[in-house]
Amino acid sequence: MxxxxxxxxxxxxxxxxxxxxxxxxxxxxxxxxLGVTLIYGILxxxxxAHGDVMAFGTMVTILATWWLQSMGVSxxxxxxxxxxxxxxxxATVLLCLVTDKLVYRYYRAKKSVPVTLVMASxxxxxxxxxxxxxxxxxxxQRFFDGERFIMKAREFKNLTGLNEGLAIKSSQGITVVxxxxxxxxxxxxxxxxRAGKSMRAYSDNEDLSLLSGIDPDKVVRITWIIxxxxxxxxxxxxxxxxxxxxxxxxxxxLPIFAAAIVxxxxxxxxxxxxxxxxxxxxxxxxxxxxxxxxxxxxESWAPESLLQLxxxxxxxxxSFMILVIVLLVRPTGIFRGKVL
Amino acid sequence: MKxxxxxxxxxxxxxxxxxxxxxIKLGVFxxxxxxxxxxxxxxxxxxxxxxxxxxxxxxxxxxxxxxxVRGDTTCTDSAAATAAAERLITSDKVSALVGGDCSGVTxxxxxxxxxxxxxxxxxxxxxxxxxSTVEDNGLFFRTAPSDARQGEIVADILNEKGVKTIAxxxxxxxxxxxxxxxIEKNFTASGGKVSINAAHEDGKGDYSAExxxxxxxxxxxxVVAGYVDQGGKGIIQASLDTGAFDTFYLPDGMVGDALxxxxxxxxxxxxxxxxxxxxxxxxxxxxxxEAAGFKSxxxxxxxxxxxxxxxxxxQAAGSSDSGKLKDKVMDVANxxxxxxxxxxxxxxxxxxxxxxxxDYVGASxxxxxxxxxxxxxxxxxxxxxxxxxxxxxx
Numbered sequence: 001m002x003x004x005x006x007x008x009x010x011x012x013x014x015x016x017x018x019x020x021x022x023x024x025x026x027x028x029x030x031x032x033x034l035g036v037t038l039i040y041g042i043l044x045x046x047x048x049a050h051g052d053v054m055a056f057g058t059m060v061t062i063l064a065t066w067w068l069q070s071m072g073v074s075x076x077x078x079x080x081x082x083x084x085x086x087x088x089x090x091a092t093v094l095l096c097l098v099t100d101k102l103v104y105r106y107y108r109a110k111k112s113v114p115v116t117l118v119m120a121s122x123x124x125x126x127x128x129x130x131x132x133x134x135x136x137x138x139x140x141q142r143f144f145d146g147e148r149f150i151m152k153a154r155e156f157k158n159l160t161g162l163n164e165g166l167a168i169k170s171s172q173g174i175t176v177v178x179x180x181x182x183x184x185x186x187x188x189x190x191x192x193x194r195a196g197k198s199m200r201a202y203s204d205n206e207d208l209s210l211l212s213g214i215d216p217d218k219v220v221r222i223t224w225i226i227x228x229x230x231x232x233x234x235x236x237x238x239x240x241x242x243x244x245x246x247x248x249x250x251x252x253x254l255p256i257f258a259a260a261i262v263x264x265x266x267x268x269x270x271x272x273x274x275x276x277x278x279x280x281x282x283x284x285x286x287x288x289x290x291x292x293x294x295x296x297x298x299e300s301w302a303p304e305s306l307l308q309l310x311x312x313x314x315x316x317x318x319s320f321m322i323l324v325i326v327l328l329v330r331p332t333g334i335f336r337g338k339v340l
Numbered sequence: 341m342k343x344x345x346x347x348x349x350x351x352x353x354x355x356x357x358x359x360x361x362x363x364i365k366l367g368v369f370x371x372x373x374x375x376x377x378x379x380x381x382x383x384x385x386x387x388x389x390x391x392x393x394x395x396x397x398x399x400x401x402x403x404x405x406x407x408x409v410r411g412d413t414t415c416t417d418s419a420a421a422t423a424a425a426e427r428l429i430t431s432d433k434v435s436a437l438v439g440g441d442c443s444g445v446t447x448x449x450x451x452x453x454x455x456x457x458x459x460x461x462x463x464x465x466x467x468x469x470x471x472s473t474v475e476d477n478g479l480f481f482r483t484a485p486s487d488a489r490q491g492e493i494v495a496d497i498l499n500e501k502g503v504k505t506i507a508x509x510x511x512x513x514x515x516x517x518x519x520x521x522x523i524e525k526n527f528t529a530s531g532g533k534v535s536i537n538a539a540h541e542d543g544k545g546d547y548s549a550e551x552x553x554x555x556x557x558x559x560x561x562x563v564v565a566g567y568v569d570q571g572g573k574g575i576i577q578a579s580l581d582t583g584a585f586d587t588f589y590l591p592d593g594m595v596g597d598a599l600x601x602x603x604x605x606x607x608x609x610x611x612x613x614x615x616x617x618x619x620x621x622x623x624x625x626x627x628x629x630e631a632a633g634f635k636s637x638x639x640x641x642x643x644x645x646x647x648x649x650x651x652x653x654x655q656a657a658g659s660s661d662s663g664k665l666k667d668k669v670m671d672v673a674n675x676x677x678x679x680x681x682x683x684x685x686x687x688x689x690x691x692x693x694x695x696x697x698x699d700y701v702g703a704s705x706x707x708x709x710x711x712x713x714x715x716x717x718x719x720x721x722x723x724x725x726x727x728x729x730x731x732x733x734x
Contacts, residue, residue, distance in 0.1 A: 017552035025546070149581075165582075242545035247562055286552075287552050288553050304538065
C-alpha cells in the first residue's frame with residue numbers, strides 16, 4: 001500500500017499539471033465556443049471569423065491596457081486588462097455590428113444557403129486578420145500585470161511539506177471565476193428575459209417566431225452583442241493566462257469549433273461541456289503518467305517508460321481526432337445540437 | 341624605415357597587379373526578423389562594421405569599396421530564406437554572403453541558391469553538425485563551431501556541476517535536433533542520464549503540456565536547446581510557473597540578456613555556454629562595438645569575423661569572385677602568418693597585398709578546422725542578479 005503522503009503527492013502532481021491547466025483552458029474554450037454556438041443557433045452559419053474577432057477584441061483591450069498603464073492606473077493585485085475590458089468589448093461589438101450590416105445582412109436578406117455565409121465569414125476572417133496584424137503586429141504581447149500567483153509551487157511545498165508543488169496562477173483563478181459568472185448570466189438571460197426567450201424562439205423556428213411578432217433585426221443585434229462580448233472576454237482571458245499572438249488566436253478556431261460541435265452545436269450547455277471535453281482530452285492524452293504512477297505503486301513496480309499516450313507535439317491532432325469521431329459516431333454532439 | 345619598405349612594397353604591388361577598383365557588394369544574410377531577431381540586432385551591425393572598416397581603408401583590391409546589402413533569413417522559414425538569398429545573389433549581385441544564421445535556413449539557402457550560383461557563404465552562427473558533412477562544393481564556411489563540439493562542452497559543464505540526470509527539450513528544427521542529439525550522446529557517454537528528450541514547437545502561446553511531460557520524466561536540470569525569443573523562453577516560464585524545474589542549462593541559442601529580463605529573478609542560478617573567447621580580440625571587439633553603437637552579444641564577434649574573412653580572402657585571391665576566393669579562406673584564417681585582431685583589417689589587407697601571410701584571429705579567435713568551421717571556443721556563463729555573467733572560457 002502506498003503511504004498517505006505518496007497518494008497526496010500523486011494527487012497534487014496530477015492537479016498541478018492536468019487539472020488546473022485543463023480547467024483554465026477548458027473555460028477559455030467554453031466561452032469561445034458559446035459565441036460560435038450562439039451565432040450558429042440564431043444566424044445559422046459557422047462563423048470562421050470567430051478566432052480573429054477574438055484577436056481583435058483582445059488587441060483593443062491590450063491597447064487600452066497600455067494606455068491605462070501609461071496614465072498610472074492599476075487594478076491593485078488584479079490585471080489592469082480587466083479595467084480595459086469594457087472598451088475592448090465595445091469595440092468588438094461595433095466591429096461585429098458593422099460587419100453584419102456590411103456583409104452578412106445582405107446574404108441573410110437574399111436567404112442565401114448557409115455555406116455562402118460561411119464563405120463570407122471566411123472573407124471577414126482574412127480582413128480582420130489583416131487589420132489586427134497591421135495595428136499590433138505579429139509578435140507575442142504580454143500584458144499581464146498585478147499579482148502573478150494565487151499560490152506558488154515553492155510556497156505550497158513549504159506549507160504542506162509535500163514533494164510536489166501546486167501552483168495556481170491568478171490568471172487561472174480569474175478565468176474560472178469570470179467563466180462561471182458569465183455562464184450564469186447567459187443562462188439567466190436566455191431563460192428568464194424577454195429578449196432571451198425571443199432569441200430561443202427565433203432559433204427554434206424562424207417563421208413561427210416572426211409570426212408571433214418577434215423583431216428579427218433585434219434578435220440578430222443582441223446575438224452579435226453577446227457573441228462579441230463572450231469572444232472578447234475569452235480572448236483576453238486566454239491572453240492573460242498565456243500570451244497574445246494573432247496567429248495563436250487564429251489557430252484557436254479549431255479547438256473552439258471542435259468544442260462547439262462535440263457539445264452539440266447550437267446548444268449553449270453543449271458548448272461549455274464541449275470546451276472542457278476538448279481541453280481535458282488534449283491534456284490527459286498528452287500527459288505522461290510516469291511520476292504519478294511511481295508515487296502510487298510499490299517501488300519495484302515503478303515504470304521505466306513515460307506512460308505517455310501521445311507526444312505533446314500532437315496536441316492539436318487530439319481536437320481533430322475528437323471532431324472526426326464525433327462527426328462519425330454522433331454528428332449531433334453530446335447534447336443533440338443541429339446537424340451541421 | 342619599416343614604413344618606407346612597406347610603402348615601396350605597396351608601390352611595387354600596385355604596379356604589378358592589374359586589379360581595378362570596383363564596388364563590391366556583400367550580402368548580410370541574417371534573421372533580422374523571427375526567432376533570434378534580438379541576437380541578430382547585434383550580429384548585423386557587427387558584420388557591417390567589418391565591411392565599413394575594409395571599405396574605408398581603401399586597401400582592398402586597388403581601392404575597391406564594399407557595401408553591405410541585407411537579406412532576411414527569418415531564421416525558421418526556408419522558403420523565405422531561399423527567396424531572400426536569391427534576391428541578394430541574382431538581383432543585388434553580391435559577391436559572397438555573410439550568413440545565414442540558423443542551420444535549417446542556411447542549409448536551404450546553400451543548396452538552393454549559393455551552390456548553383458557558386459557563391460561563398462560564411463555563417464557566423466549555423467551550428468548544426470549536419471553542416472560539417474553537407475555537400476557544399478567548398479563554398480561553405482562557418483566561424484561558429486559545430487554543435488558536435490558544443491555537446492562535449494555541455495556534458496563537461498553538467499558533470500562538473502555534479503548533475504546526474506537531465507531532462508531535455510529542443511526546438512523542432514535542424515539546429516535543435518542536432519544539438520540535442522549531440523548533448524545526449526556526450527552526456528550519456530560520460531555516465532549521465534537523459535530522462536526525456538522531447539521537441540517543442542516555436543511560436544505557441546502555451547507550453548504547459550510540454551512542461552508537464554518534461555516534469556513527469558524528471559531531472560535535476562532542464563536543458564533547453566531552443567531560442568531565446570521563442571519557445572525556449574515559453575518553456576522556461578511555464579516550468580517556473582508550475583514549479584517543474586528551478587535550474588536550466590542554456591545552450592548558445594538561449595544565451596542573451598533578453599532572457600533574464602523577461603523571466604526575472606527566478607532564473608538566477610541557471611547556467612550555460614555560448615561561443616566566445618577571452619582572446620585580446622574579444623575585448624578589442626567589445627570596445628569597437630560600443631563605439632559603433634551596438635553590443636558585443638552572442639555571435640556578434642563571429643559575424644564580424646565572417647565578414648572579415650571573406651574580404652581578406654578576396655584580397656588573397658586578388659578577386660572578388662567567389663569561385664576564386666573560396667580557396668583562400670582557410671589560408672587567411674589559419675597560421676602561418678601575422679596575427680590579425682579586430683580593427684587591424686587594413687594592416688592585414690596591406691600585408692596580403694605585399695605578398696605576406698596573415699593568420700586571422702579576429703574577435704572570436706578564429707581557427708578553421710575540418711571542412712572550414714571554427715574549432716570552437718566557448719564562454720561559460722551563469723545568470724546572476726538578473727544578468728548574464730561570464731564564468732570562464734573553455
